[in-house]
Amino acid sequence: MTQPRPPAPAPAGPAPGVRVTDVDVEDVDELTRWALVPATGFMEPRPSAEDVAKRQRRVRGHRLLGGVVGGRLVGSLRSFDTELTLPGARVVPANAVSSVAVLPTHRRRGVLTSMMRTDLARARERGQALAVLIASEAPIYGRYGFGAATEEATWTLDTTSSRLREDAPADAGTVELVEAAAVRAQLQAVHDGARRARAGGLRREERWWDLVLDPGAVSGAWDARTRTVLRRGPDGTPDGYCTYTTTESSRGRVSTAQLRVDDLTATTPQALRALWELVASVDLVRTVRAAHRPVDEVLPWLLRDPRAAQRTGQDDFLWVRVLDTAAALGARGYDAPGRLVLRVHDEGGPAAGTVLLDAGADGVEVTRTDAEPDVELAADALGSLLLGGVDAALLARAGRLRARDGAAVPSAAALFRGAEVPWCATEF
Numbered sequence: 001m002t003q004p005r006p007p008a009p010a011p012a013g014p015a016p017g018v019r020v021t022d023v024d025v026e027d028v029d030e031l032t033r034w035a036l037v038p039a040t041g042f043m044e045p046r047p048s049a050e051d052v053a054k055r056q057r058r059v060r061g062h063r064l065l066g067g068v069v070g071g072r073l074v075g076s077l078r079s080f081d082t083e084l085t086l087p088g089a090r091v092v093p094a095n096a097v098s099s100v101a102v103l104p105t106h107r108r109r110g111v112l113t114s115m116m117r118t119d120l121a122r123a124r125e126r127g128q129a130l131a132v133l134i135a136s137e138a139p140i141y142g143r144y145g146f147g148a149a150t151e152e153a154t155w156t157l158d159t160t161s162s163r164l165r166e167d168a169p170a171d172a173g174t175v176e177l178v179e180a181a182a183v184r185a186q187l188q189a190v191h192d193g194a195r196r197a198r199a200g201g202l203r204r205e206e207r208w209w210d211l212v213l214d215p216g217a218v219s220g221a222w223d224a225r226t227r228t229v230l231r232r233g234p235d236g237t238p239d240g241y242c243t244y245t246t247t248e249s250s251r252g253r254v255s256t257a258q259l260r261v262d263d264l265t266a267t268t269p270q271a272l273r274a275l276w277e278l279v280a281s282v283d284l285v286r287t288v289r290a291a292h293r294p295v296d297e298v299l300p301w302l303l304r305d306p307r308a309a310q311r312t313g314q315d316d317f318l319w320v321r322v323l324d325t326a327a328a329l330g331a332r333g334y335d336a337p338g339r340l341v342l343r344v345h346d347e348g349g350p351a352a353g354t355v356l357l358d359a360g361a362d363g364v365e366v367t368r369t370d371a372e373p374d375v376e377l378a379a380d381a382l383g384s385l386l387l388g389g390v391d392a393a394l395l396a397r398a399g400r401l402r403a404r405d406g407a408a409v410p411s412a413a414a415l416f417r418g419a420e421v422p423w424c425a426t427e428f
């Protein structure tokens with residue numbers, strides 16, 4: 001069996017001439033120097049003293065790394081503890097990586113590589129089996145063993161043809177326009193229920209809510225034109241919410257107003273239907289646009305005219321890095337029973353090795369083995385497989401997964417397939 005291409009070698013330690021340092025969030029001067037790096041990398045304004053103070057509140061408790069060259073701080077990386085939902089609604093701890101940037105004067109000399117090695121090694125030492133991130137560019141993170149694991153879609157709805165089918169799920173629940181800040185705890189509870197139930201879900205920290213509920217904090221945050229609707233089930237318990245922002249426009253006296261769905265979360269099919277029905281029927285609105293949605297959005301299937309809802313965009317979203325293969329594979333659920341020997345290539349990295357995955361009706365067991373593998377794959381491909389959203393057969397066709405024989409690929413595909421397409425609704 002020929003081996004799949006492993007990610008680039010990852011020897012321990014920083015690149016020559018690069019030092020990795022911990023940044024003290026409480027030291028305002030240090031934080032100010034650090035904050036300039038992601039602001040420059042992400043093409044944001046130079047952070048004011050007020051911005052730094054806000055950032056300090058947001059990142060307190062996070063791990064901030066700096067990349068130093070010649071005594072100057074030129075790289076930034078931030079990580080924090082989160083929870084990720086795996087197939088079977090298993091919620092596991094994960095290391096979330098964000099704010100990655102290197103000054104344009106010091107790019108391509110190993111600064112990111114040095115920071116990433118440090119952060120992932122520490123996550124592994126803490127016992128975390130997984131790391132996650134959202135990639136600004138797709139070629140960057142495969143070399144560090146991250147694989148794209150969830151996708152997001154943008155849906156565009158023509159409201160002139162958006163009547164729902166008679167058989168769309170319905171109940172006697174209610175929808176009510178609310179002030180988001182006043183029902184923060186209810187919104188959080190709904191989101192928490194939803195993210196725990198579906199693979200790809202991530203915990204939202206208090207500061208995530210602080211950010212969206214603080215008008216003007218960042219571009220794209222909920223603002224004065226944003227409205228929030230809380231949905232309650234027949235017994236009065238909140239089971240969904242939607243925040244949306246409308247933009248008025250017209251052609252002569254004909255309205256061409258748009259509605260942007262900012263966040264739409266539901267824990268029941270009835271709540272999901274009620275919220276879609278609401279945003280699809282706001283008077284004067286001609287087009288509804290919903291980004292960061294699942295690729296298998298239910299909307300077209302609720303409509304009499306499914307073509308009124310078009311998938312107008314699709315991208316990778318959450319990238320997963322396995323830091324402990326046995327722990328990660330043992331933590332998720334498997335709908336179909338199966339036995340598979342997997343060899344993971346991760347040169348210099350923590351996921352390397354061969355394991356026997358044995359999933360049965362009583363649960364799953366993952367043990368190290370010397371047996372010859374049924375399938376071989378690199379760590380980044382394992383990250384893509386773990387949440388069940390990427391088909392093992394597709395990876396095999398792309399040469400990213402190699403099988404001992406023709407039967408191993410369908411076995412791997414059946415074993416890893418999730419009941420539902422994984423979806424992550426939380427930007428970080």
Ligand SMILES: CC(=O)SCCNC(=O)CCNC(=O)[C@H](O)C(C)(C)COP(=O)(O)OP(=O)(O)OC[C@H]1O[C@@H](n2cnc3c(N)ncnc32)[C@H](O)[C@@H]1OP(=O)(O)O
Pocket residue numbers: 008041042097098099100101102103106107108109110111112113114133134135136137139140143
């Ligand atoms: C999780 C997040 O925060 S995503 C946000 C990432 N940040 C950004 O996009 C901001 C703008 N970009 C940057 O600041 C920098 O280009 C970074 C942080 C992406 C890369 O930093 P660098 O210090 O230049 O990376 P480093 O020198 O360690 O590169 C290591 C390898 O990755 C490659 N690489 C790095 N960035 C990229 C890229 N954007 N596209 C393709 N390859 C890349 C390098 O060529 C190098 O390859 P090699 O080992 O074969 O020579």
